Amino acid sequence: MSLFTLNNEHVVVLEETKLASNLKLIERTVRDESFYSLNQKDMRYFLLVADVLYRRGIGIITDSEFDEKESWYNENHPESILTDSVQLGVKESGKTVRLPQKMLSTDKAYSKNEIVKWLDRVFKSALTLNINRDDILIRVTPKLDGYAAFDDGKRLYTRGDGVNGQDITRALERGLKVAEQGKRGLGPGEIVIDKNYFEEKLSNYFENSRNIQAAIIAEKNVDKRVQKAISDGACVFYPFSIIENWTGHYEELTENFESIIQNIWNAVTFDVDGVILEATDARIKEHMGATRKFHRWQIAFKINEEAAEVEVISVTPQTSRMGRVIPVAELVPTKISGATISRVTVHNYNTVKTNGVGPKALLQIVRSGLVIPKIEKVVKAVAPQIPDFCPSCQSHLIWELDNLVCPNKSDCPAQTENTLVHFFKTLGNNDGFGPKNIEKLTNLGVKHIHEIYGIKAHQFAAYGFGEKTSKNLFNQLKVSREVEIEDWRFLSAFGVSRLGGGNCERLLQHHSITELFELSADEIVEIDGFARLSAEAIVEGLANIKEEFVKVSALDFTLSTTRKDPEMEGTSSAIAGAVIVFTGSMSQSSRSDMEKHAKYLGAKVGKSVTGKTTYLVAGEKVGETKLNGAREQGVQILLEQEYLDLID
Structure with missing residues (x-):
């Protein structure tokens, strides 16, 4: 043991x-x-x-x-x-939504023998179901090397983690069409770009086609060249259900394996990194089922990528706009698959640390066709090269799970734009300062939150905004200081690592917003819900934003104070200390107002039912699944009026 x-x-x-x-x-x-x-x-x-x-x-x-x-x-x-x-x-984060159905990965095979073994598993399933082996058909399709997506007819989603993805319907609104003049709602597929179009018109501007695929779904304005590719029909969403295919008897497949694979591999004018084989019989599919990662009735055949052992010159840190420091291995220039490779991104700094990536390390790099080179394994490990300070602002770096992160949200040049966008987005009371206007201001030298609030109407005009827009922006800044917002939301807007809205509220139930900057990690750990690692990151993050926080606070924002923990105050309301989840449509008040009122009465409000939930308050249109889940965990269910009677 x-x-x-x-x-x-x-x-x-x-x-x-x-x-x-x-x-x-x-x-x-x-x-x-x-x-x-x-x-x-x-x-x-x-x-x-x-x-x-x-x-x-x-x-x-x-x-x-x-x-x-x-x-x-x-x-x-x-x-x-x-x-x-x-x-x-x-x-979940951002605009993450549940996919209409799971999009699993595809298991891989690199030889005909592995395909034969997979066929044997198909045969065993058919035997169990009393399906004659002679009736088994196999479908072979190109494995597109694009951007996986799902179209349910109403929305287009990214694959995400296979269960939750992002809503990217905006790509269709920009003119992205379904390949082969297909209809909407055909389920899973890939966003791809025609290889010939890319080579002729875009290869001078983009390193590879994957950059185009990502640009198609970008939240901000699309590059004009990419937009033209969409308009020209070179970029499409290709559903798997209508893709070119070979479908036939398994014996024909094994007898003519090489020619069938070659024909399907070259059947489309898009980047392909293999072929996919699948059993077509719905009964076999259902019987074989899936693992947590793959469908058992499906397999991808791939050709081993060209590989080379390359020596590392150094590992260069690069700070992203989100503050994550990305390790880039600078390599002795080496030619692989027709391209000279001189650098490759390492997944994260934990990979650097645990695998010994540093100067003189030997990496096995693989690359196939136009695919971005990747590290297959570390052949020779050395002392890892890990930075102590942010390359953008020289702040001390902290570990956050597998990543090194710069905690300096106020003065790190690499993070400036994202920090400002995050502040106004979190505040939620100022529509004028979205990503586009923030980008314009940062390009003109505005770097801090307090600097934006100091801009007058005529100065906005000098920055290139129209007269009416300038007045609106100035007035919105004034209103955002006057409209009451929660103190936890205000603190969360500064983007301190490990200080999302929930943790901010939890801290402010025990200490005032100004006291937080004097807390030690030991004092934070004493509060229920904070581990040592989180506490240390919070202390360092607060120290980094303190100067900017003081300047912004001096602008006289109207803050509502978080109610103290009921155990500290001795609150005697009927729900003090209870954990409550609200669900469904409420008739007496909005759900958000009911949540705020519950917190005022000393309750803790959750978003999902757990074993710690005290009450599930159900309005109208609540699914039986959620109600049954609450009953299974012993959670008391209250109808809206029963809840109002309780707190009354």
Whole structure:
């Protein structure tokens, strides 16, 4: 029996996703394999934790162990199937939305022998289903090397993590068409660009076609050259269901394998990095099912990329606009697949540290066709080259999970634009200062929040804004100081690492907003919900923004003060200390107003039901799944009027 302990990475993720309620149970279950002796509630909790940590790349059990445990749970608790709720703990950000159906990755094979073994698994499934082997057909299609997306007929989504993606319908609004004059709503596919068009008209401006694919869905204005490619029909969304294919008997496939693969590989005028083989019979597909990553009835055949061993000259840090420091390995120039490779991005600084990437390290680099080169493995490890300071502003860097991050949100040139956009977006009371206008101001030398608030109407005009726009911008800045906003929202707008809205509110329940800047990590750790790693990052982040915070606070914003923790104040309302989740449409008041009022009465408001939830307050149009989930966890359900009677 091996000792297992959750590390800091695990704990931080579970705190973020509000799944850190029983860490000892998780450690004990992994260590002692006691899963099957747990009660239903604890089994469910364990599987949720295992799934979330797996999706963050720090799994605690293997795929096969998870599949076995999840299947056993679903079979023995059919009233509480886990599949639809397993994503509850996944942290969402931006405009993340649930995909209409899962978009799994495709398992890979690199030889005909591996394809034959996959066919054997198809045959076994057919035998179980009493399907004659002679009736088995295989469909072979090009594996497009594009940007995976899903079209449900109303919206277009990115693949994301396979379960949650981003709404990119804007690409269709820009003129992106469905390939082959196809109709909308054909499900999964890829956003691609014609190879010949790229070579002739865009290769002088873009390094490779992947840059184009990303530009098509960009939130900001599209590059005019990319927009023309869309208008010319060179960029399309290609649904897998209508793509060129070979469909035939498995014996013909094995007999003419090389020619079939070659023909399909070259069947389209887009970048292709393999072919996909799949069983066509719906019964076989259903029987074979899927792992957590792949459909078992489908496999991709790929040709091994050209590889070379390349020596590292140095590892150069680059600070992104989000503050994450990206390691770039500078290489001894080496020709691979017809291109000279002199640099390659390393995934993150934890990869640099754990794999020993530094000067004189030897990396195996792979590249196929126009695909961006990647590190396959570290052949010879050395002392890792890890920076202590941000290359943009020289601030001391901090670790955040696998990444080094610059905590200096106020004065880091690389982060200036994003910091200003984040401030106004979080404040939410000023529409005039979106990304476009912020970009214009930063290009003209405006770098700080307090500087923007100091701009007069005539100065906006001098910056190139129209007369009417200048007056509007000036007036919006004035209004944003006068309209009351929560103090936790104001603090969160400064973008301190680990200080999202929830953590800001939690801190301000115990200390005033000015006291926070004097707190030590030890004092923050004493507050429920903060781990040591988070506390240290918060202290350093607050120190970095203190000067700017003081200047902005002096502009007389109208802040409402967060109500102190009821345990500190001795609040005696009927819901003081309770954890409440509101769901459905409310008739007496808006849901946001009810949440604010509940907090005023000393309650804690959650977004999803957990084992710690006290009440689920249900309005109209609430799904049975959510209500059943609450009942399973022993959460009391109150109708809107019952809740109002309780607090009255």
